[in-house]
Structures are given as structure tokens and as C-alpha cells.
Amino acid sequence: MNKSLFSRIDWISMLLYLGLVIFGITNIYSTTFDNTPLELFNPSTAVGKQVLFFVLCFICWLPILFVNPNFFDRFALILYVLALFALIGLFVFGTNISGATSWYLLGGISLQPSEFAKMATVLLLANNLSKFQSDLKKPKTIARAFGILSVPALLILLQPDAGSALVFFGLVFVLFREGLSLTFLLLGFGILLVFILTLLLGTSIVILIFTFAAGVIYTFLKRRYQKLKAWPFLASVFVAGLFSFSVSFVFENVFEQRHRDRFNIVLGLETDSKGIGYNINQSKIAIGSGGWIGKGFLNGTQTKGGFVPEQHTDYIFSTVGEEWGFLGSSLLIISFAILIIRMMLRAEKQTHAFRRIYAYGFACILFIHFSVNIGMTLGLVPTVGIPLPFISYGGSSLLAFSMMFFIYINLDANRLSI
């Protein structure tokens, strides 16, 4: 520790963070604007609440920054257990808001433990994978890692909040970084491909395509490798066919109509701008009408008219697109991307496995939120209700993401300490 802590802080990331949060509050003000003068600290307005949570973030900032980096490693398990208790406690003390029991109501302020569970999970995952014995080539390690992800995800799925549960599986990318066989990744993409093709074209055509592809590849390779056996190709076609069957079975029989609709809208199999496609359609109209420089702060007609649902939370990017135009929204996207990529690149420089894995895990979670949320408002991804970190309205989300960010800043600043 030859330099002061402040000089070692990643100020570029800090500036990006501050910029995003302040831009977020600006847009929350715009989406909830009702011609009354701005009251920055009035907790009965959305802006006021968000600002108060932002202040709370600053209060957390100093202790998190000055604590010994090894603290997070040691207390990871305790935080994780606390988070699990908080999630379990929801089934008893939780408050149901719009269909999901995801909140504790504490004197006018609602807290969402699933947001904090993300932090605990990343910490424990980093803690586990950084242990001397852990090796992601071993099934035992793999099973334990997936176990850490799955328990909170399952509890959250039961709330039910499928969107937040999905985020936890974004941490799989950390596992690939840390040595999980890339075959799983290829398998994952293969599964995704079969899934989408099945929905688009139907099972029989998927089987035809796979049979054809396997035949071509087999005959091509057979010329080079005389001893090539045919059964792995047949098996993979068989498995793909089976999967395709099960996809269409699950899709038709297990999914509810609203889930099916979400996929169908994005895949363009259904166009219904009034009913199920309303959200995405209105969001695209808002963004598309922004043009180059947007309609200006507080001047978004789509925003003012409340055409886009959940506009201060999940669909806040549509306001950005409408009022700040291509310049504002591309700047936001690029800032986000820089922040995520910067985190990952700086993580690579860490010598401590825990610190590296934590930074990587946090970047993963940001990546999932970023790509799913903005993808949804742009009509590229099915509707999944997760917020845009730092930007969307929501105290728990802001606080939890800020704390995770501050932990990253701490670990990054103390890269050279033991």
C-alpha cells in the first residue's frame, strides 16, 4: 500500500457509474413527470425515493471501500445464508405486488431481497471457485457451483419471478471463464438453436435439417478420416430430434399462453400490436420516434402519454430512446458496454482468484441485465421483467447494484494487497 487508496480507485468506472445513475434519475423524473415542480427529496415521488436510495448508496460507499478486501471472501457464506433466509422469509412475511411475492414492506419502503441475493451468490461463487481444491473439470465442483446458483434461483422462481431467476444462470459464463468445458457452451448454443428453429419451423423440418447437415458433414469428413464411425452423428441427430420434440411438447403443454405469446412476438410469428404485442410495439414506437437527437427532456409524447407500460422501471430505455434520440441511447449503450468490458479486462489482471471471479461474476450479471433489458425494449428478446441496472426505478436494485459495484471498486483498488 504505497499509494493512497483514492489514487488507486478506478475513477473511470466510478464516473461511468455516477453518470448512469444520474441519467437514470433524470429519466425517472421524465417518465413520472406530472407538471408539478421537482421535489428532489420528497420520498412520496418516484424521483425522491430514488434520490434517497442514491444517498443511501453513498453512505454505504465509504465503509465498503475501506473494509479489508478479504472480509468479503470470509463473510461470503454468511451473507449467502442470510440472503437465503431473506428469500425463504418472503413466503411468510412477503408482500404480493402485481402477482409476485418479492418484497418486504418496511414502513413505506419496499425491499426486494432477490436483488441482494445476487450479490451474496456472486460472493459465495467466487469464494468457492477460488478454493485450492476446486477444479471445474471435476463433476463435484461443477455440481457445487450449480448448486450455489440454483438454490436462490429456485426460491426466486417460486415467488414467482422468472426474470430475476434467469439472471443467476448468467453466472454460468463465470464457470466457463474458470475452466468449465466449452463443450457445455457449444451444447448450450446447440440447444438454443434447436429451440428457436423448432418454434420457427416445427419439429419435422428441424429433424430434416439436422439429418441433412449430419449427412453432409459425415460424408465430407469420411473422405479424410477413413475410420470415422457413423453412430455419433446418428446419435446427435436422434438427440436433437428428441429435444425438438420435447421443446414443442413443453412449449404447447407446459408453457402458459402468455409465455408462448412472448416468444411468438419476438420471432415474428405473431403480430398483434393491440394485445399481447402492445408493450413491445409501443416501446419500439417510442424509441423509433426519437430520431437523431430525440424529442428532448420531458418532451417525449409516448412517455407523457403513458403508452409504454412499466416505463420508469423495466421499459425505461424507451424513454431514453424517445427523449434523447440515437445520440443519447447509443451513448448509454456504449457506456454500459465499456463499463462491463472494462470490469472484465481489469479482472484479468487480478492475481487473487476470489477477486477476479467476483469481478467477473458481477460483470456477468450486469451483462445479462443489460442485454435482456435493452434487447426487450428494442424488440429483440422476449419480454422478461428485469430492470436496467443503475437506471431503472427501484431502490433495492439501485442499492444492491451499487454495493456490488463498490465491492468491485474495493477489490480492484486493492489488487496488489494480500
Next chain:
Amino acid sequence: MIRNYILVGLTSGITLLFLIQLINLQLISSDYQTLSLNNAVEELPIYPERGLIYDRNGLLMVANQPAYDLMVIPENLNAFDTLEIETILNISKSELNSILKKAFTYSRKLPSVVARQISKEQNAILQEKMWKYPGFYLQKKTVRDYKIPIAANVVGYSSEVNSFEIQSNPYYNLGELIGRQGIEKTYENVLRGVKGKQLFQKDRFNRILGPYKNGQFDAPPIAAQDLVLSINAELQAYGESLFINKRGGVVAIEPKTGEVLALITAPSYDPNILIGRQRSEQFNRLMGDTLSKPLYDRGLQAEYAPGSPFKILNALIGLQEGVIDENTRFVCNGGHFYARGAFMKCHCAEGTYNALMSGIYRSCNTYFAKTYKAIISNGENPEQGLDRWKAYLAEFGLGNYLGYDLPIGRPGFIPDSKYYNRWYPPGSWNANTIISNSIGQGEVLTTPIQMANFTAAIANRGYYIKPHFVRPNNPQEMDSLYQKNKINILPEHFDTVIEGMHQVVENGTARIARIKNIEVCGKTGTVENFIRLNGQKQQLTDHSMFIAFAPKEDPQIALAVFVENGYWGSRWAAPIASLMIEKYLTGAVERKWLETRMLEGSLLNEYEKPLLGKPFSINE
């Protein structure tokens, strides 16, 4: 290691994808701007108040009045006293229920109409009680208010634009009014002004949040102009009263200016009945009356044979062509044989010698038949003679549309050589074949306004100004819009026939039209007419016709009066013309006995005759 950069690559890839989608949505596709505008901006028109209509003396004839629609916003409804609303609106419980149900189905948050254009009385009661009925409100509209219930045929009426008009004229939107008939139609653009627009920001329920961009795209309306008609409301009203229980009409023109002083068609209707809730019912009733045809403007649209007044024109043409002069005399033996075995009757006693003057005031058929024959025979052949005759008549505005500023009319008909060459082998016809034209029967057809117009031309001694119904704002506009249409006949010939027309009133067929201290010139007509009844041509009682102008020197009014099936000219038309001249020139009518006779006289039984399905006699 590749695995270290998988997520970096994915993040970059997805960022790129997002940027491409942003470029696609925001920079390439222009649909979204429009979609967003349609979504969130409501354009509401601001209508300028429709122009007022005054008579020539500044009397307000047509104004505007507020009308109220009772509206409902279902979302705001509370339980309310349905019985009271039903009683005030005079509707049944089930009707009210079905109206409210429809409103609910249409939209819970947007207004629906409960009752259109409720009466003044209902409005007064409702205004008092509106506080009791949240969800209901009264929406103000403006409708016409006819201060004097006359001249419905002149001012016309408005109605909602139809889908064709919406498509062909971008100015109009669904539900807006457009002038449909009369002055309201011709002067639609002047009377309506130009509507302005106000843009509002609306929310996803279509509720208005406030002005869009502080009203910077709003456009103020351009005010409408008021119109001053050429009509003299007093004369018009008087004329209409004289036509109670008669069919026919009057066209009265100020000769010097061509301004129409009165355009009366009977029967007509009170224009106020086409305002308010009963409009469509009343309109259908008027449309459905195919016997008396109240929507048919007889003054402009009816094409009658002109009858004896037409003799004046033949006299003028004869004089100009030089085939007769003042002193030319023809003998009449109660008529004459114009061809072998073909006799045209006349009122003159046997052996009467008529010069032009007595020919006119006795309305001698023989005299004008012979004049006509001379006119037609004045060319190289009858074709040429006839076409020259027609050219004179065209100068008087006959045989074609006059071009006045009301939207309806008929051209009338003046036959030419081509016409007869179609009916008869060319060269096989001559003046005798078409002799009926000489006395205004035969193929000649004129509308009453054409007759009034040629009367004005005679009064002016050789020119007319196109009749019109709206007074130009100033003399310059008058000159540019309405020039003198000169007639190629010498003024002294006019003086000759005018003296004859004066004699008609002084000594001739229309002595009943004499007015103390006013020199009236006129000409009666008794017009034979036919209808087709059950496939048979059937003659009806003659139309009573009269054209007149007065005073003889410096004429102030020229008019044509016609009373359908009124028999001879001085029976109905001449007294009505005379009364109207007296009224117009002196402001009052002294001959109360004549006025009473006209007011109380009825021809209804005459009009019933052909409808009763029994044989009937005419001219009784």
C-alpha cells in the same frame, strides 16, 4: 486463452446488435414518427362561427345559435336518478339503458352522445341539474338560427359531409357540416371561414393531458365573412304569404343591378325545421312530398312554356329585323288559318285590324304568328331564319343557364334548325310547322328567373346584368363580377314594346294590375300545359303568368309571376305582381280587397283534380 474473452466478445457483439437495431428504428425507418404522432397527439379543430346572412336592408335573416348534445363518460358515472333523466329527455328506461350500454361498449373513458341537439327547454332544465349527474355533461355546438323563417329556397341548408366529400376535399372531416343547398352551398367557403387547429397531448386512454408543445403548432381559425343578400326580406315575406295554398312563384329583379329582390317558390318550408333533433325526420318528409315538391325551387328549376309574354320578344326581334314596324297591321278573324286546315284561335273579334300596340295589349295570337312567320322567312331559308331568331333570344339569356350564384337551375330550351331537322326531314319544315313558338307555346321552354331576367332587360331598354343573390361589397367588385350583357336591338324598339306593355295594364288584358300613381308595364300569359296521367297525355288548367316592371321610366323592379294551374294571366299572376310592385315601391298596399282575395284564394282543389282518379274538366 479464448475462454477469457468469450464474454468480452459477447458483450461487444450484443452492443453492436443493439446499435444496429437503434439505427434501424431511429434513423432508417420513418414510420415510427408518424405512429408516435398518431398515438400521442390529438388534433382538435377550432371552428370559426359561420357567417351571418343579412337581407339587402341589413335585416338579420340567418344567425347562429348554440345547441347542446348531452354526453356521457361512462367511467365517471355514479348511480343516478334515471327516472328524472328519462322524463327530461322524454325517452324510455330501456332506451336510456341501451344508450348507456352502447357508450360502455364504445369506451369507458371517452365521451359518447346520449342525446343530440336537445331542445332549448330541455337544455335549460338540464343545466340546472347537471351537478346531480357526474359523468354527464352538455357539449355546446353551433347551429343555424333563422331569425325570419322565409326564403328557405334561397339560403338553403347544410348537412354533414358524406364520405365522397371527405375523400375529395381534404378540408373536411367526418361529422363536419357543409353547405348543401342555396347560398349556404354557393358561398360555403366564405361563410365557413377556415377552421383552425389545436394540438393536444393525449395519454394512452386518449385523455387529453394539455397542449402539445405549448401550442406552437396550433393554428388560429380564420373568421368567416358575413353576407348581404340582394333579397328584400319584407318583399320576400309578403310574396310568400300571397302564395299560401297555391303552387308557383315569383322572381323579382332590380333591373339596374341584376340583384334578385325576391325569389319565391311555393309551397316552401320553414328553414328552422331542418335544425335540431327532428332534422332527418322533417327532411324526409319534405323529400317525400312528391306532389307539391317543397324542396323543388320552381323559380329556378321549373321549365314552363313562357306563353304570351314571349310575344314581346318576338315583337322586338321583328322590329330589329325590320319585318314589322309600329304601324304594321294584320287582320285577325278570331284567329287565322296558318296552313291548310290548321287554324290558330285568338280572342280578337272577327275582322279586327291590329297594329303592333293593340297586338300586344290584346295579346293577339294572329298578329304574332304572322310576325314570327316574317322573322323566320327573312333568311335564305327557314333554317337560317330560325337560327337568327335563336341568336336574339340567346342574347336575352334564354336557352342556357343564366349563371347566377345559386347552385341549382335549368337551361330552358330554345329550338334551332338542327333540332327540327332531327324531327322533320330537312327542308320539309317551315315557319308554319313551328308556328306555336310565336306565342310562347310549342317547343320553347323558359324558367321563371329567365323570364324575370328578360323582363329586366326590356326595362333596361337593351341590357341585363346577370341575376345574383349576394350584393357585392363595393362598386369595383360589382363591375368586375357583373358586366352589362348588351342586346343587339335598338333602344327605340324597346320604347315601342314598352309602350305596348304599358297599354296592357292601362287598356289591355291586365287592367287589374293598375296601381295609382305608378306606371306599370306588363304582359299576361295563359299557358297551356299537359301532364302524362296513366300513360295518357292530359291537359290541365292553364298556368297563370305575368311579367311586369315598374315604374315605366326608371324601372325599380322587374318580375315574373307564375301560378300553376291558375287559369288566365290576370286571374292570379297579374294581381300578385301588382301587389308586390305596390308593396315594394310604396311600402304599403292600399288595395286591401285585392290583397285579401289573393291571400285567401286557394287552388288546392285544382291540384287535387288529377289525383282523384276521376275524369275532370279544366279551365273552369
